Amino acid sequence: MTADAGPRRVCVCVPARDEAERLPRLLAALAAQDWPSPLPVVVALNNTSDGSRAIAERFASEHEGALTLHLDEQTFPPGAAHAGTARRRAMDLGVAVLGEDDRAILLTTDADARPPRDWVRENVKAIELGVDLVGGALTLDEDEAVPPLVRSRWEALSAYWRAVREIEDEIDPVAWDPWPRHGDHTGGSLATTVAAYRAVGGIPPIPSGEDASFVMAARALGFRLSHPPSVWTRVSARTDARATGGMAAKMKELASSSSHAMAAPSLDQWRERARWRRVVRLAGGDARVAALEAGLPPMTCDVVVVPAAIETAA
Numbered sequence: 001m002t003a004d005a006g007p008r009r010v011c012v013c014v015p016a017r018d019e020a021e022r023l024p025r026l027l028a029a030l031a032a033q034d035w036p037s038p039l040p041v042v043v044a045l046n047n048t049s050d051g052s053r054a055i056a057e058r059f060a061s062e063h064e065g066a067l068t069l070h071l072d073e074q075t076f077p078p079g080a081a082h083a084g085t086a087r088r089r090a091m092d093l094g095v096a097v098l099g100e101d102d103r104a105i106l107l108t109t110d111a112d113a114r115p116p117r118d119w120v121r122e123n124v125k126a127i128e129l130g131v132d133l134v135g136g137a138l139t140l141d142e143d144e145a146v147p148p149l150v151r152s153r154w155e156a157l158s159a160y161w162r163a164v165r166e167i168e169d170e171i172d173p174v175a176w177d178p179w180p181r182h183g184d185h186t187g188g189s190l191a192t193t194v195a196a197y198r199a200v201g202g203i204p205p206i207p208s209g210e211d212a213s214f215v216m217a218a219r220a221l222g223f224r225l226s227h228p229p230s231v232w233t234r235v236s237a238r239t240d241a242r243a244t245g246g247m248a249a250k251m252k253e254l255a256s257s258s259s260h261a262m263a264a265p266s267l268d269q270w271r272e273r274a275r276w277r278r279v280v281r282l283a284g285g286d287a288r289v290a291a292l293e294a295g296l297p298p299m300t301c302d303v304v305v306v307p308a309a310i311e312t313a314a
Contacts, residue, residue, distance in 0.1 A: 008124050010103040011040040011094040015086035015187075016111035020050040022236065023111050027059045031066035035120045038068040040097050043111075044090035045073040047081045070097055084210035087187055088203035088267060095194055102195035110188050110247065114141055115233040122230045123191040130176060132196040132223035134231055136189025137182035141234035150237055150254045153262060156307045164220075165268050171274035172281060181227040187211040188247060189233040198225040219290035262306065265299035273299070 012030055015167050016023055021198055023043070030041055032140055047122030053073060060069035072093055076085050091106050098104040107123055110117060119136070126134045140146050140154060169179045200217045204209050219225055237251050280289045 001138055007036075008127070009098055009101055010035070010120060010124060011042060011097045011104070011106055012120070013042045013044070013087075013090040013094040013106055013108045013109055013305070015044050015046060015083070015090045015108075016048070016052055017046050018048050018050045018052065019087065019111040020052045020055050023052055023056055024059055025114055026109070026111055027056065027067065027069075029114045029116075029119075031059075031063045032117055033115075033120045034117050037066050038064070039066065039120065040070065040094075041071065042070045042090050042093045042097060044086060044093060044165075045071070046086045046089065048073065080205065082207040083187070084204055084206040084208070087210055088205050091197065091203055095197065098194055100194075101197070102193065104194045105191055106188075106194060108187055108196055109190075109233060110235070112236040112238065112247075113188050113233045114143075114235075115189065119189070119231070119233060122228070126190060126228045126231055127193065128225055129226075130224070131226040132193050133185070133218055133225040134191040135182070135185025135215070135225065135227045136191075137184050137227070137229065138186065138188050138235045138238050139232055142214045143234075144237055146237045147255055150251060152307050153254045153305075156305050157262070157264075160264060160305045163267060167267060167270050168274050168277075171271065172278040174281075174286065176224045177226045180229050182229055183227055185211065185215050185225060185227065186247075188235050189231065190215070191200045191231075193223075194219075194220065194274035199223070216290050216294050220287055220294065222241035222285075222287040224286070262304050264303055264305050265301055266303045269299045269302070 014026065029043070030039060033039055047050055053071065056069060058073055060067055060071075070093060072089065074089060087108060091108055094106045098106070105124060105127060107120060107232055123134050123136070140151065165181060165183055187210070196218045199221055200214060204213045204215060204217070215225060250261070277289050277293070280292060
C-alpha cells in the first residue's frame with residue numbers, strides 16, 4: 001500500500017553494539033535535526049554488554065519532544081553477530097514503525113557517526129528530486145583527534161576518488177546522479193524508500209559489505225541512486241572496531257605503517273570500466289549495469305595512492 005502524496009515520513013535506523021560512550025553524541029545530533037519533531041529513531045542494540053540501553057533510554061526521556069526512540073535489544077549467535085544482521089534488524093524495525101508506506105524513507109547511520117543538522121532534510125530533498133536511494137559523503141569528525149598519517153592518507157584517497165568520479169562523469173554520466181557528486185553509499189549515511197527496501201528484501205545478512213550489496217541489488221531492480229554533495233555525515237577515526245570490515249577497520253589500516261590500505265586500481269582501469277558501463281547502459285540501462293557489474297571480478301589494485309600523486313606499486 002502506498003500512502004497518498006504528502007510530506008514524507010522518515011525513520012532513522014541505527015545498529016549499535018557496546019556504544020555507551022558514543023551513542024549520546026549521535027542521539028544529540030539527531031535530536032538537533034531541523035526536521036519536524038519528534039523524529040522517529042530505531043536503535044537496535046545487538047550483543048551489547050555495556051550501559052548503552054540505559055544511556056539511550058535516559059537520553060530519550062530527556063529529549064522526548066525531539067525524538068521518538070524505539071529501542072530494541074537482541075543477542076545474535078556467534079555466526080550471525082555481524083553488521084549485516086544488525087543493520088537488517090534496525091531497518092526492518094524502521095519499516096515496522098513506518099508501516100506499509102512505500103513513499104516513506106528509511107535512513108541509516110552508524111552509532112559513532114555525527115550527522116549535521118540538515119542531514120534528514122537533505123536526504124528527503126534528494127529523494128523528492130526523483131531517486132530512490134541516497135548515499136551520504138563521509139568526512140572525519142572535526143571534534144576528534146586524528147593522527148597526521150591517517151589524515152594525510154584520508155585526504156589522498158579522497159583526491160583519488162574525486163579523480164575516479166571525474167572519469168565516470170566524463171565517459172558515462174548518469175542523468176539522476178549528476179556532477180558535482182561524491183561516491184559514498186555506506187551504512188554511515190544511506191537513505192532508501194521503503195518501496196526499494198522491500199523490493200530488495202531488506203539488508204542482506206552478510207558479515208560485511210551489506211550496504212554496498214543492498215545498493216547494488218536495488219539498482220539491479222531499476223531503483224535510482226544519487227550522491228548529492230549536500231548529503232554527508234561526520235565519521236569517527238577510531239580504530240577499535242565493532243564490525244568486521246567497517247569504518248574502524250579502515251581507520252586501523254590507515255594508521256598502519258604499511259601501504260596496503262593505500263593500494264587501489266589504476267585510473268586506466270576505471271576508464272575501461274566506465275567505457276564498459278557506457279556500452280551496457282546504452283543497451284540496457286542502469287539496472288543492466290548493476291546486474292552485470294555485480295558478477296565482474298574485482299579490479300587489480302596495481303597502484304599505491306600517496307598524497308598529491310598516484311604512484312605505480314613496485
